[in-house]
Amino acid sequence: MIDQNFGALVLAAGKGTRMHCQRPKVLMELLGEPMLWYLYQSLAPVFEDRVWTVVGHQADELRQAFPGHAGRMIVQEPQLGTGHALRTALPELRRAGLSRLLVVNGDTPLLPHSILTHFLSESVLRDTQLAFLTLVLEEPGPYGRVVRAQGKIKAIVEAKDYDEERYGPEPQEVNAGIYCLDLDAVEPLLGLISQENRSGEYYITDLVGLAVERGLSVEGLDQGCDPHLMGINTPAELVQAEEVLRQDLVRRWLERGVIVRSPESARIGPRVRLEPGAQVAGPCEIVGETVVECCASVMGHTFIKNSVLRRGAVVHPFSHLDSAEVGPDSQVGPFARLRPGAVLESDVRVGNFVEVKKSRLARGTKASHLSYLGDSEIGEDVNVGAGTITCNYAGRMKHKTVIGKGAFIGSNSALVAPVPVGRDALVGAGSVLTKDVPAGEMAIARGRQRHGARKG
Ligand code: UD1
Numbered sequence: 140m141i142d143q144n145f146g147a148l149v150l151a152a153g154k155g156t157r158m159h160c161q162r163p164k165v166l167m168e169l170l171g172e173p174m175l176w177y178l179y180q181s182l183a184p185v186f187e188d189r190v191w192t193v194v195g196h197q198a199d200e201l202r203q204a205f206p207g208h209a210g211r212m213i214v215q216e217p218q219l220g221t222g223h224a225l226r227t228a229l230p231e232l233r234r235a236g237l238s239r240l241l242v243v244n245g246d247t248p249l250l251p252h253s254i255l256t257h258f259l260s261e262s263v264l265r266d267t268q269l270a271f272l273t274l275v276l277e278e279p280g281p282y283g284r285v286v287r288a289q290g291k292i293k294a295i296v297e298a299k300d301y302d303e304e305r306y307g308p309e310p311q312e313v314n315a316g317i318y319c320l321d322l323d324a325v326e327p328l329l330g331l332i333s334q335e336n337r338s339g340e341y342y343i344t345d346l347v348g349l350a351v352e353r354g355l356s357v358e359g360l361d362q363g364c365d366p367h368l369m370g371i372n373t374p375a376e377l378v379q380a381e382e383v384l385r386q387d388l389v390r391r392w393l394e395r396g397v398i399v400r401s402p403e404s405a406r407i408g409p410r411v412r413l414e415p416g417a418q419v420a421g422p423c424e425i426v427g428e429t430v431v432e433c434c435a436s437v438m439g440h441t442f443i444k445n446s447v448l449r450r451g452a453v454v455h456p457f458s459h460l461d462s463a464e465v466g467p468d469s470q471v472g473p474f475a476r477l478r479p480g481a482v483l484e485s486d487v488r489v490g491n492f493v494e495v496k497k498s499r500l501a502r503g504t505k506a507s508h509l510s511y512l513g514d515s516e517i518g519e520d521v522n523v524g525a526g527t528i529t530c531n532y533a534g535r536m537k538h539k540t541v542i543g544k545g546a547f548i549g550s551n552s553a554l555v556a557p558v559p560v561g562r563d564a565l566v567g568a569g570s571v572l573t574k575d576v577p578a579g580e581m582a583i584a585r586g587r588q589r590h591g592a593r594k595g
Pocket residue numbers: 150151152153154193194215217218219220221222223224244245246247281282283284295297313314315316341342343344369370371372
C-alpha cells in the first residue's frame with residue numbers, strides 16, 4: 140500500500156506557549172516517554188525511515204532526544220504557522236522524491252495505528268488529493284471547525300476566525316490535525332495561503348478551502364469523539380491524554396494475564412514488559428525498559444524505572460528502583476532504594492532504609508536494615524548488619540568494597556574502602572575498618588568500653 144514516494148511529516152516547531160514551559164512541547168512526557176516518541180512509534184511501521192520533522196528554535200534538544208531522526212529534522216525559523224511549517228519542509232521532501240505526504244501535528248501523540256492505516260488506505264484507494272481526519276466534539280473548543288454543505292467539505296475555519304454569519308451555526312465537527320496530501324495537487328496552493336486571520340499566521344487548514352475552490356477531491360474522515368486524537372496544548376490536556384494512555388496500557392496487561400490490583404492508580408509506561416502471572420499493585424509507577432517476570436510482584440507505592448525483576452522477586456511498598464536488577468526470589472523493601480547498577484542475585488534480601496548503588500549482592504545475602512552499600516562486590520550468604528556503611532568516596536575517587544562469601548558484618552560498621560573482607564570473616568559491631576580482614580578472621584575496630592564512677 141505504501142510506496143517509496145509516500146512519506147510523513149511531523150509538525151513540531153510550535154512554541155507550545157499554552158504549556159508555559161521552556162522545553163519543546165513535544166518533549167513533554169506521557170508515562171515517561173516524550174510525546175514525539177509515541178508518534179515515531181506509530182509512524183515507523185508504516186513509513187520506515189521516511190519520516191521528517193519540522194522543528195523550531197530548540198532543534199538541538201530534539202536532535203539529542205532522537206538522534207535517529209536528527210538527519211530528517213527541518214528547521215522552521217521563525218515559526219509563522221502550520222502552513223508555513225509545511226512550506227518550509229516541502230523543498231526537502233520533494234528532493235527526497237515524495238509525491239504523497241501524511242502530515243501530523245506533533246501534539247497528537249496517541250494516534251492509534253488502526254486509525255492511521257485505515258486513513259491512509261482510504262486516501263490512497265479513493266485517490267483523494269487532500270484528506271484529513273475529523274472529530275465530533277460536544278464542545279469544539281479551540282479546534283478548527285469543519286464547514287460542510289450537503290455533507291461535502293467546504294473549508295476548515297479556525298475557532299478564532301469563525302463567523303456564523305458567513306459559515307452558518309458552529310459545527311461540532313472539528314479538524315484533528317492529521318492530513319494526507321497529494322503533493323502535485325497541493326503544492327501550487329501553498330503560495331496562496333495568507334496571514335490574514337486573527338492569529339496573523341499561515342494556516343495549513345486554509346489549504347482545504349483553496350483545494351475545494353479549485354475542484355480538487357477533498358475528504359474529511361470522521362472519527363467521532365475518539366480521545367486518542369485530541370491535541371495536547373495545555374497541562375490539563377497533557378494529563379487527560381496521559382490518563383487515556385494509562386487506561387489503555389493497564390487494560391492491555393490485564394487482558395494478557397497480568398494481575399493489576401487497584402488498576403486505577405497503576406502507571407505503567409509503554410516500554411515496560413510484564414509477563415503473564417506477574418503481579419502489580421497501584422499506586423505505582425513502572426516506567427522505561429522495566430521487565431517484571433512471571434510470579435514476580437510489585438506492591439503499591441513503588442517507583443521502578445529501567446529495572447528487571449526476575450521470577451518470584453518481590454518489591455515491597457515504598458521502594459524506589461532505578462536501573463537495578465532483582466534476582467529470582469529476592470525481596471526488596473519496604474522503603475528500600477536500589478540505584479543504578481544494583482544487582483541482587485537470587486534469594487537476596489534488601490530491607491528497609493537500605494540504599495544500594497553499583498553493587499552486586501550474591502545469592503542468599505541479606506542487608507535487612509539501614510545500610511548504604513555502594514561500589515561493592517558482596518559474596519554469597521553474607522550478613523550485612525544494620526547500619527553498615529561502605530565508605531566508598533574519599534573526596535576524589537570512588538573505591539570498591541569486596542566482601543567474601545559467608546562473611547558477617549556486625550551492626551553499625553563503616554568499611555572505609557578499599558578494605559577487602561575475606562571469606563567467612565567476622566567484623567565486630569561498631570567497627571570502623573581501615574585495614575583488610577583476611578579470610579576466616581575476626582576484626583573489631585572500635586574503642587574499648589571503659590567504666591568509672593559516675594560524677595555529679
Ligand atoms: C491546529 C489546527 C486546528 C486543529 C488542531 C488539532 C491549524 C492552523 N490549526 O490547531 O485546525 O483543530 O490543530 O489539534 O493548523 N507548528 C509548527 N510550526 C508553527 C506552528 C505550529 O510546526 O509555526 C506545530 C506545533 O508544534 C504543533 C502543530 O504544528 O505540533 C499544531 O500547532 P498548534 O499551534 O498546536 O495548532 P492548534 O492551535 O492546536
